[in-house]
Amino acid sequence: xxxxxxxxxxxxCKSGTSVKIECRSLDFQATTMFWYRQFPKQSLxxxxxxxxxxxxxxxxxxxxxxxxxxxxxxxxxxxxxxxxHPEDSSFYICSEGDILYGYTFGSGTRLTVV
Amino acid sequence: xxxVEQNSGPLSVPEGAIASLNCTYSDRGSQSFFxxxxxxxxxxxxxxxxxxxxxxxxGRFTAQLNxxxxxxxxxxxxxxxxxxxxxxxxxxxxxxxxxxxVIFGPGTSLSVIP
Numbered sequence: 289x290x291x292x293x294x295x296x297x298x299x300x301c302k303s304g305t306s307v308k309i310e311c312r313s314l315d316f317q318a319t320t321m322f323w324y325r326q327f328p329k330q331s332l333x334x335x336x337x338x339x340x341x342x343x344x345x346x347x348x349x350x351x352x353x354x355x356x357x358x359x360x361x362x363x364x365x366x367x368x369x370x371x372x373h374p375e376d377s378s379f380y381i382c383s384e385g386d387i388l389y390g391y392t393f394g395s396g397t398r399l400t401v402v
Numbered sequence: 403x404x405x406v407e408q409n410s411g412p413l414s415v416p417e418g419a420i421a422s423l424n425c426t427y428s429d430r431g432s433q434s435f436f437x438x439x440x441x442x443x444x445x446x447x448x449x450x451x452x453x454x455x456x457x458x459x460x461g462r463f464t465a466q467l468n469x470x471x472x473x474x475x476x477x478x479x480x481x482x483x484x485x486x487x488x489x490x491x492x493x494x495x496x497x498x499x500x501x502x503x504v505i506f507g508p509g510t511s512l513s514v515i516p
Contacts, residue, residue, distance in 0.1 A: 322503065331490060331508040332446070381445050383504075387434040387494045391504055393445040 291315050292384055294394025301372055301401055309367045309397045311382035321365035322383040322391070323357060332381065338365045372401045405429060406493050406507035414513045421478040423510050425491030428472065435467055436492040437476045439485075440509070446490055450476065481514045488512070 291314040301307050311321055319340050324332040336346040336357050344357035354376075356368040369376055377400050385391035406427050415421045423437075434453055438446035452458045452465040452474065464477040474493075478485055491507040 324506075332506045334503060334505065337503055387502060387504075390436055390448045390451045391492075392448065396445040398443075 292382060292392050292394040294382055294397060296397055297395060298398040299400070301399070303373055303401055304371055306368055306370045307372055307399060309369075309380055309382075309399075311365045311367075311384075311394050313363045313384055319362065320384065321359060323355075323365075323367050324381045324383065326379040326381065326396075335367075338367075340365075369399065372399070374401045377401045405495060405505045406491055408489075408491050408507040408510045410508055411511040412513050413510055414515055415481050417481060417483060417514055417516050419481050419514075421481045421485065421512055421514070423476040423478075423489050423491075423512070425474045425476075425493075425507055426472055427474070427491075427493045429493065429495045430469075430472065431496055432493045434494040434504075435465070435474045436504070437463075437465060437474075438490040438492060438506075440488045440490055442488075449489075478512075481512075483514045483516050486512055486514045 293312045295310050321338040323335045325335050326332050334347050335350045336344045338344045338357045338359040340359045340362050346352050359365040379396050379398050381396040382394040383391045408425050436451045437449045439449050440446040450465045452467045455467050455469055458465045462479045466475045488509040488511050490509045492504050494504050496502050
């Protein structure tokens with residue numbers, strides 16, 4: 289299956305700063321990358337679908353201006369949490385794949401905003 | 403109605419027993435169904451995918467799909483303590499105005515007691 293490299297694994301930032309998370313497809317040209325957020329003891333919530341060369345599609349309730357997604361190439365998608373606040377502290381995970389072969393996840397980024 | 407539902411558990415089974423995990427979904431148009439395992443603090447890993455009604459076996463795992471009842475299950479035979487994790491059911495949904503996406507259930511926590 290596809291291999292997804294996600295960085296950083298964890299990050300601590302001050303409230304009000306921005307954090308960028310990268311997901312790189314290592315063996316699969318990911319036209320579409322999915323971004324999820326997971327709070328402790330909760331399931332994965334789809335935030336947005338990132339499409340190469342076009343604007344991301346955000347789920348209802350997800351702020352587009354706060355969670356900036358860029359998918360400039362077939363192998364790289366980034367999520368930037370802008371003006372982060374403590375309530376943005378969560379586990380962010382990217383995923384790629386398709387409905388035929390399943391979806392592979394990156395290792396996740398644990399964001400802590402202090 | 404939530405799109406994908408699972409019993410949250412925790413489900414406890416003795417080592418060597420069969421663990422049965424259940425999932426229901428609301429979108430009758432869904433065609434692809436996945437079971438993921440997630441250890442605490444880690445990202446999910448794909449266990450099985452199933453697309454047709456009936457059973458699909460892979461080692462100690464059997465996925466069962468009944469599209470008429472909108473029900474998918476996962477059986478784990480000869481359960482091992484290393485199977486203790488949260489099991490996530492995922493279903494593809496095809497929104498009318500967006501890209502195909504995968505929605506996750508809340509997960510069932512499984513504990514295999516030695």
